[in-house]
Amino acid sequence: MTPQSSFMIVVPIASGKRDAMDSLLESMNLAPGRVDPHNPVIPFALFDELHSARLLIIEANTAEDILAYDTEVRHWTPSLALLGEVDGERGQFLARLAVVASHGLATLFALCQGFDTHQGSMLSFLQSHQTNSAADYVNWRGRTVRQVHEEARLQRFLAERLSTMLAEDGHTDVRQIRQQLLTSVQLEQQTGRLTLTPEAPTSWRHWWRNALHLISLPVILLLLTPVLVVVLPLALWRLRKIEKNDPDIDTKSTLAHIRTLSRIEDHDVSNQFNVFGDVKPGLFRLLLLKSVMYIVSYAARHIYRRGYLARVRTIHFARWVFLNQNRSMYFASLYDGSLESYMDDFINKVAFGLNLTFSHGVGYPRTRWMIKGGAELEQPFKQTLRRHQLPAAVWYRAHPGLTAIDMARHARIRRGIEEYPLDNAQIRQWLSEI
Incomplete structure (x- = not known):
């Protein structure tokens, strides 16, 4: 930390x-x-x-x-x-x-x-x-300045991607939606357009x-x-x-x-x-x-x-x-x-x-x-x-437009990427945060 x-x-x-x-x-x-x-x-x-x-x-x-x-x-x-x-x-x-x-x-x-x-x-x-x-x-x-900025970019990317997915495909399987979002995030990370820096010791x-x-x-x-x-x-x-x-x-x-x-x-x-x-x-x-x-x-x-x-x-x-x-x-x-x-x-x-x-x-x-x-x-x-x-x-x-509640929500969205959910209810909650 x-x-x-x-x-x-x-x-x-x-x-x-x-x-x-x-x-x-x-x-x-x-x-x-x-x-x-x-x-x-x-x-x-x-x-x-x-x-x-x-x-x-x-x-x-x-x-x-x-x-x-x-x-x-x-x-x-x-x-x-x-x-x-x-x-x-x-x-x-x-x-x-x-x-x-x-x-x-x-x-x-x-x-x-x-x-x-x-x-x-x-x-x-x-x-x-x-x-x-x-x-x-x-x-x-x-919570660092870098973390705030990276997690805000992650939320914006996921919101845009989720909106596009729902408009084009009309998915109802929340696990499938989450998996597609995770795949999209991984692709963005590979190209360097999205970074999620690990917490420092x-x-x-x-x-x-x-x-x-x-x-x-x-x-x-x-x-x-x-x-x-x-x-x-x-x-x-x-x-x-x-x-x-x-x-x-x-x-x-x-x-x-x-x-x-x-x-x-x-x-x-x-x-x-x-x-x-x-x-x-x-x-x-x-x-x-x-x-x-x-x-x-x-x-x-x-x-x-x-x-x-x-x-x-x-x-x-x-x-x-x-x-x-x-x-x-x-x-x-x-x-x-x-x-x-x-x-x-x-x-x-x-x-x-x-x-x-x-x-x-x-x-x-x-x-x-x-x-x-x-x-x-x-x-x-x-x-x-x-x-x-x-x-x-x-x-x-350093981060105008973001409230403390926004930052906490963005951190939860990131945890939803990095941690495996237990059930569909948790996935729905995570998607609602986006």
Whole structure:
């Protein structure tokens, strides 16, 4: 299996360079919300291991909200963020990116702080500004860009061939239909017009790291059980006390902000999503959030590995990232459908999960015991997310037009080619997938 990795480069924009940065990022698009995959700054299409990437300016539009907690506004310099998801190791991708897009990256980072005085290579600059995620979610770990493309081509070929067969011959014997389709696929593979690359073996290094991570949570819980028995009641009391004292903050967005976001949405079956805001003040909140993030990371890595995040199937990638010395958090996702359907999906299926992860942010609707309230208050929740949302100036996706459900269906179609079915009912099900 080839694992997926994420990268995120965050660099503060130099004083007086914001307008130039906006113009440069805009030049990478064909139109608002539609990237040029071959743009000269970062030619995304040249990276066959790149699932998705985006560039945005992270700015603290809601920084003054924290004044409601009698806490000083936390300084944050508007920063350029370049992030994405790749097949294989992050370091290998960044090394290739630093070579292939060296000139374009230099043009981008010349508008940022510190690049003009950096003495090392482009790769060392990228590495020095790499920001790790607190938690990452991948819809289907091990599914590569190549696999997505090959299986999509397989489905299109089989659909065309099946349509022709039924129109010409009117077959009713499902086993005969399957055999003819298999023969057609084999002929296409022999001519090189169709490829189905076998899954790569899992490296020992990845296997051991994953195994150690798998046992980490049970071991930690076992070791801390005596402490948790004493601390947990006090923590719950403290949590409820600060929840009751959370101030109400106006969460409505300006019309201009909504128009800016809407301008780049719904140009494909999938959308990008970015939110940024302050973590509620206090060491207790920070420790609680870090604990939640560890559990989310564990669950995403070992439990929700094959098409689902809890009961939600529409997310391709997601990440949670601490910024500004743990005082702020950035969340990004790539999801199918509209923003409204995306939020409704979570509210209806896993509102408690939203509360666990986002209730520690300034401005979030008031919760009870960290699981009730919050996202259950539909309109305040949606307004809060919209207000903290940031537009991606540039967004690239290697497989436009394909949803997560499409990819899972294509994988099942491929398995129907490679595995022998037990009965006619299974063959009929396979044909219906095509």
